[in-house]
Amino acid sequence: MTEKYILKKDHLQPFLRKLKKSHQLVAPVQNRHGDTLFTEIDNLDKVHIDLDNQPQNSLKRFFFPQQEVLFTYHNPARDSYYFETVADESAPTLYFGVRPCDMSALLYMDVVFLKNARDPNYLHKRQNNILVGLNCNEPFANCFCNATRNGPFIDFGFDLQLTDLGDRFLVEYDRSRGQEIISSWRQFFAEAAESDVKAQYQAFLEARGKFRLQVHLDQAVKKLAEDEVPESVWEELSMRCQDCGGCAYICPTCTCFTIRDQPISDSDGERVRAWDACTFSGFTLMAGDHNPVDRQMRGIEKRFRHKLQFDVKKDNRPSCVGCGRCVNICFGGTDIVRFINMTCCGNI
C-alpha cells in the first residue's frame, strides 16, 4: 500500500451522501442527550456525526445483535416438529468512523464466529459492508490500545482509513474494495503530498505520547502464563464484582452467547440467541444443579484468563483491545485495568 489520498473535510458529507445511495450508513452520532453512539443514519442532514468523542457502544451489536431469532419452530402435533429459517434483512452497510480498537475487535469476532464453524447470521452481516476507519489522534481518558498493540493508529483490516489532519483527512486503503471506492468517487480525492504523509506520521508520534493510563498488559499476560497471580487478587475481584455483566455487554470482544426457546403460542416459538456473560453464575450450570465452575469465586477470573491467557496461548495475542469501555462502566472496581494494576503493581 503506497497510495495515499486527501479528502477535504468539506467533501466528507457529499462523499458519504454518495455512498449512502447503495449502503446503509452507521456512524458515531451524538444524540440529544449528548451521548455519542454508533447509530444507523437515515437522514445525513439531521444528525451530527461526532468524531471527537468515543462512541459508548462498539460495533458488536451490528454484527452480533443482543438478541436475534435464529429460526422459528412449529409443533402443531406430537408427531410434527419443523423449523423455518428467518431471512436476514440486513442491508449492505457502511461503517464510518471506526476507531482502531473497534476495528481490531471486529477482526477478533471474525475469528470467533468464522473459524471453528461459519456462523451464518454473523457471516451474512459481515458480508457486503464497507469499513471506514479513523485513527486516534487524541486517545481518550481510559484508552490503552498502545498496551494491547492495536492502536492508536492501525494499518490493516479496513477498506479506507482516515487520519485527521485539521482541515482534511489523509486516506489510505487496505483492501481492493477501498481502492475501488476511491476510483469510483475520484472527484472527492486528491493525491496526498509528501507533507501530508509527514503530517500523518507527526500525528501518530504525538498520539502515542498522549495516553494517560499506563497499563502493564504484557506483564499481566506473563504473570497469568506463569501462574503467578496471587490468590488474593482473585478473592478481592470476586468479592467486589457485582455480577452485573456490564463489562461483557459493553466489551467489543466479549462474544459468549446463550440460545433459548421463546414460545409464541402453545405450538410455535422462536429459537433466540442472546448475549451472555461468563461472569454469571448460570453460565456453566448443568441440569441437576451441577456447576463445574465456582462462578461466585471464579467467574471473573475465567473472564480475565480467557482474554489475557487462553487467547494469548491460542492466537498469540490478547483479546482485549484497550478501548477502556469496561473501565467507564464498572462500578465494582473490577475492570480489566484494575485487574492488571492489582496483579502487576499490587494497587487498586
Next chain:
Amino acid sequence: MPSQLLELYLPKAAEIQEVIEENSQIKTFVLAFVDPEYNDGFSYEPGQFLMVSVPHCGEAPISISSTPVNRGTVHLSVRRAGKLTEAMHDMHKGDVLALRGPYGRPFPMASLVGRDLLFVAGGIGLAPLRSVINTCLATGHERSITILYGSRTPSDIAFKADLQAWGQRDNVSCQLTVDRAEPGWDGAVGLVTALLGHCTLAPHETKALLCGPPMMIRAVLGQLADRGFADQDIITTMERHMKCAVGICRHCHMDDKLVCKDGPVFTLEELKQLNVMELQG
C-alpha cells in the same frame, strides 16, 4: 447463502421408534430421522453427541449410546435431570423431537485395537461407553474386555439387556456393584473401585475408558495410577453445559479448550494440562 451454512443451528426432525425404560430415571430413545434420505446418510462415531431439541425446551447435548455399526437408528439414553430431559421422558413412540450433530471428538477407536480394554462406568455414564463396547464387539475385538458398572441400587441398574449379552461373551468379564443392596440382590455391594481392586489387569497393554460421577472418576483414577496405568491410556468423556456445540458460544470452555470441539473425549494426559473440576478433590 448455501443451505449447508444456514443449517448450522437448524435441527432435523427425528421420530421416536421405541422407548426403552432402563430404570425409573433413565430411558433410551431409539430414533430415526423423519427424512429417510438424511437418515440413510447419517453416521457418527462412538463418543460423539447430539444436540436434542424438544419443543419450548431449547436444546441439550446428549451422548449417543448406540453403535454406528447398526445403521438406521440412533440411541440416546437420557436421565431425567432438568426441564428438557423431563419433557423427553413424557414422549412416546411416534412423537417427534429434533436433532443436530453429531458433534465432538470421538473415542480413539483405532488405538483400542489389539489392547485389553477396561470400562468403568457409574449410572448414566455407561451410555457413551455402551457405544464403544458394542462397536468393539461388533467389529471382532479379540483381546479381553473388562466392564465394571456401579449403580445406586439393584433397581437402578440400566442397560440390563446389554449387560446380560456382554456377560455371555467369552472375552468379556462384566461385573456389577451397587451402593445399596435390595432384597434379592446377591451381587457385590460397594464402590466400583472395590471391583477394580479384584481385577487382574496388564496396565501396559490395557486402555481404560471411564465415565461416571466426578467422585467415582477421582477414585478410579487414583487406583489406576497406583497400578501403573499411563495417563495417555486413560480416556474419559466430559459433560458440560453447551449451547452452540460448534465451538463458538464458549459455554463448555475448559481453559483454552472447548468440550464440544476439543472433547468431549479426553485422555487423562490432556486433562491434566487443564484446570478441571472433576479431577480436583
